[in-house]
Amino acid sequence: MKIALVHDSFIQSGGAESVFEAIFELYPEADIFTSIYDKKFASRYGKIKASRLLQRLPFKDKIEKFAYFLMPLVFESFDFSGYDLVISSSARFSHGITTSSKTCHICYMHSPARFLWEPFDYFSSNLIRLITSPINLWLRIWDQAAVERVDAIFANSNYTAEKIKKFYNRDSTIVYPFQSKECRQPVEKRKDFFLIVSRLSRWKQTDLAILVANKLKIKLVVVGEGEDLPRLKRMAGKTVTFTGRISDSNVVDLMSRAKALIFPQKEDFGITAVEAMVCKCPVIAFSEGGALETVINEETGIFFNDQTVVSLEKAVLDFDKFHFKGENCVRRGKEFSKEIFLKTFSVSVKREYEKFLQSHQEIN
Template sequence: MIRPAIVHEVRTDQRGQEEVVEQLCRLWPRAEVVTALIDERTPEGLRAARVREAALRLLHRSDGRQLPLFGTSPAAVSTADLSGFDVVLTVHRLFAQWVPAPSGIPMVSYVHGPARSMWDPRMRTYGDTGRVARRAWDARAARYQTTDRAAATRPDVLVAASRAVAGRIRAWWDRHAEVVPPPVDVDWYRPAPQRTKDDFFLYAGRLLPRKRTDVAVAAARAAGVQLVVAGAGPSRPALEQMAGRRVQFVGQVGATELRELYRRCAAVVVPGEEDFGRVSVEAQACGTPVLALSAGGSLDTVVDGVTGRLWQPVYDDTAIGSLAYEMGRFDPSAYDPAQLRRHAESFAPGRFCRDLQVIVGRVLAEVERAGTRTSHRSPALRQSVTC
C-alpha cells in the first residue's frame, strides 16, 4: 500500500477540507498528514491519523486563530520535509500546493478553490480601511498571484472540487483540472421518517460579505417569508439591523441541530456564489430542495426544476428582488424527496475515494513507466516560493 504525505491547511473544524483529509486518511491508512494545528476541535478521524504539526505551526497563534497569510505561510510550507513518501497529496485553498515535493515524488493537488479574495477584487472586503491600506492589500494580492501561479505548476495533476473551480484554475493558473466533487456525509444527513415541512427558509453558513447573506435577509423581508439564519461571523450585527421580524438568528449550530433544521425547513437558500456547495447537498440528502444562485458550484449540486431552483438576477442590484420573487412563489411540495435523496447520494464519500484512487494510481503508474517524473514544474520552482 502506498504511503502518501497529505499537506493540509489550517483549519480545525469538521467542515470542508477536513472531511476531504479524513477520507484520504481512510483510503490510505499509512498516510501522514502535514498540517498546522491539531486540537480538541479536530475531527476524531483526523486526530487518529499520523500527523506532523511542526512544519506549519508558525501559522497559528496560541488561541488557534490563523496568522496573516503573507510572510509566514510561504516560509512555513517550504520547510516541510516530504522525503520518503510515495506521493504528495495537497488539499489546497490558500497555499498547500506551495510545498516543494522532493525530486522524483509525484504531487496531486485537490483544489477547493484558488483564493478568490486574492484573485478577484470583487471578493475583497476592505471594511473601513483607508485608501493606503486598500492599495497595500491590492499590492499583496498581486504578489500572492505571482507566487500562486508559479506554485500551480508544481502538481502533476490538479483536481478541482467543481466545474466552477476548474474554470478558475484554467483562467488564473492556465492549467487543466479534473473535477471530483468533495465527499458529503449523506449517511448522517438523511430524511426524517414521516416529518412534515415547516413554513420557513433556511440559510446555513458563515456570515461573511462574500456569502451574500444580506441578500437572503433582505429578500426574506421583502417577500414577507420566514427565514432562519444558522451560522456565525462578523456580518451578524449588520444583518440583525436590517432583518425584519420574521428573520431569526440561531447562531452556530451543531451537526444534530443542523440536520434537524434541514429536515424541517421548506427550502435552503444559497444567495452567494459557492466554490462547491456542501450545504446544498446536505439539504438534498435530507429531502429538502434548494433555492440557489445560478453560479459557481450550485450549477453542479442543484438540478434546476428537479432538486431545487436556480435563480439569476439580470443585474447585481436586482438580486434582492429576484430572490424575493422566487421565495414568494416557491412550492416545496413540487419536489420529490426521494429524487432529492438520490441526487445527493451521488456525492457520497465512496465516489470521491474511488475517483481519487484512480487518479493517484494513474499518476504513479505513469511515473513508474517513465522511470522519472513527468512534471509541469520548472527547475526554478523546486526552490521555496516567497511572497
Template sequence: MSAPRIGLVHERFTEYGGSEAVVAEFTRTWPGARVFAPIVDVARSPAPPADNLAMPWGDIEDTWLTRAHAATGRRSHAPLLPFAPRAFRGLPLTGRFDAVVVSHHAFATQAVFATDAPVVAYVHSPARWAWDRAFRAQEGGGRAGQLALTGLGHIARRAELRAAPHLTRVIANSHAVAERVQDWWGLPATVVNPPVRLDRFALDPTVEREDFFLFAGRLVPYKRPDLAIRAARRAGCRLMVVGDGRFRRQLEELAGPETTFLGAAPDEVLVDMYRRCRALLMPGIEDFGIVPVEAMACGTPVLAVSEGGALDTVRPGVTGEYVPPGSDEEVVEHLAQRMTGFDSATFDSSVIRAHAESFGPASFRDRVAAVVADVLEPGRVAPPGTDAMSGGR
C-alpha cells in the same frame, strides 16, 4: 504491488469545515498516510467523531508556524499567512513518499518544492481573494483590511503561479473551480466533487414542511446571507438563519421581524431545520457548497444563484431552482419572486435524496484514489466518474 506511500499536505488545521472533511477522507483512502500542515491548533479545530481523521490528531506534522501561532495567543492565523509559503517549502517530504496529495486554498501547493515525488493538488479553489478584485473588496472590511488583503493577494498569486508548472495533476472540487484553475493557472483540472457525510442527514417522511425558508452556513460576506435576508423581507416570507460569524451584527441590523437567528447549531438542529423548511436559500457563489447537498439529503429543494458550485449540485425542476446572477438588487428581486408562492410539494423528496447520494464519501475516495493511481502507473486506471476541464464546459 505494495501500497503506495502517500504524504498529505493541508493548508492549516485552525477550524473544522469542508476542506478538513476532505483530508479526513484522504486518510481513509490511504491508511497510514502522513499528514502535514504549517499550523495545527487541535483545540480550535475539533472534528465531529464520524468525520475525524483516521489517525490521531497529535500525529499531524506541523511547522514553526504552529509555535508562532501559540505565541500570539492563537487569536488569528491571518498575520502568519505571509510566512506560509516558506513553511510549506520547508516541509520534510523529500525521499519519504511515492506521491504527495495537497489540499489547497492559497499556499499549500508550495509543498511541491519540498518533495521529489509527483504532486497531485486537490484545489478547493485558487485563492479567490487574491485573483478576484470584487471578491477581495467584499472580504477585506475597512481600508486597513483592504490594503492587507491586497498585499497578501500579491504573495498568493505569485506563489500559486510559481508552483503551478510543477504540479503533476490538478483535481478541482467543482467545474467552476476547474475553470478558475484554467483561467488563472493555465492548467486543465479533473473534477471530483468533495465528500458529503450523508449518513448524518436523512429523509423523515413523518416530518411536515412548515412555512419558512432556511439559510445555513457561516455568516461571512462571501456567502451573501444579506441577500437572503433582504429577499425574505421583500417577499414577506419567514427566514430562519442557522450559523454564526463576524457578519452577524450587521445582518441583525439589516433583518426585519420575519428573520430569526438561531446561531451555530448541532447537527440534530440543522437536520430538523432542513426537514421542516420550504427550501434552502443559497444566494452566494460557492466553490462547491456542501450545505445544499446536506439539505438535499434530507429531501429539501434548494433555491440557488446559477453560478459556482451550485451548477454541479442543483438540478432545476428536480432538486431545486436557479435564480439568475446579477447585481445585488437583481438577485434579491429574483430570489423574492421565487420565494413568493414557492411550493415544495412539487418536488419529490426521494428523488432529491437519490441525487444527493451521488456525492457520498465512498464515491469521492474511489475517484481521488484512481487519479493518484493513474499518476503512479499512467494508463492503468481510468478515474471513475470524473471529467477533465480545459477551460470551458
C-alpha cells in the same frame, strides 16, 4: 510507499476538512503536515507536523487571518525528501510545498485562493483591498509558480476546473466532494420557514436572504457563525432567527423540516445544497458556480439569476408554483456519496502516480 498529506490549516471544521478526513481514511499511515492546528484535530489524526513558531502563538485563528503572507514560507519549509507521494488539500497555500523530482505531488484544489484571484468578490472593503494589493500581487506571482510544481491537479467541480485553467493554465481531473449527513424521515408536511446554513462572511450574501425575509415577512432561520454575524443581526427583522453554530443532528432536523434552503452565494461546489437535497429539502440557489452542477432546475430546486434582493425575492415568490418531489431530491443528493468519492479519488491517484512513474522511467 511513503505518503504525506498536507492541508492549509486545522482551525475550524468545514467542507475542506471533511474531504481531508476522507483522504486520510484512504491513507491512514500517511504523515500529516499543515501550517497551524487546533489541538482538537491532534486527537483525531495523532501527530501533526506544523510550523513550530506559529503553533506556539496564541489566537491561532487570528494568526491565520492576519499573517497569511507568511504561509508560503511555512509550506516551503517542510522537507518531503524520502516521500514517494504527497497529496495536498488546498484552498489557499498548501499546494506550494516543494518536492524533489522523485516525489509525486497531487493537489486536490478546493478553489484557487479567493482573496488573491477574486478580490472584488472576496473583500467587502475597498480600503482593505487597496492595503493588501501589494502583498497579494507578490502572492499571485508566487501562487502561479507554486502550481507549476504540482504534478497533477484534482478539482472539486467543473467550475473550479475552469478557474484553475484560467488562472494557472493547468488542466485538472474532476473529483466531486461528498455529503455524509444521515437524514431522518422528514415530516409529512414541511414547515413554513426558509433556511440558510453557512459560514457568515460577507461574500456568502446572507444579507440578501435577510432583506427578502424582512420585505416579505417570511420566516428565515440562519445557522452559522462568522465575522459578518453582528452586521446581519442588526439588519434582521422579527421573522429572522439566528441559531449560531449547532450540531449536525440539529442541522439535519432543520433541513428535514424547512420549506427550502436558500443558497445565495457563488460556491466552487457547495456541499450544503447537496446535504439539503438528501433531506428532501429543495434549494433556491444563485445560478452560478457549483450549484449549477448539483441542483437540477425545477426538479430539486430553482435558480435566481442575479445576486440582488429583487431577483431572490422573485424566486421565493415563484417557489410555490413548483411541486418538488422529495425522492428526486434524495436521488440527486446521493449521487454525491462518500463511497463514490473514495473510489474516484483512489482510482485517480493511482492513475496519476503510475503516469508519474512512467514519465520518469522514460526520462531515465
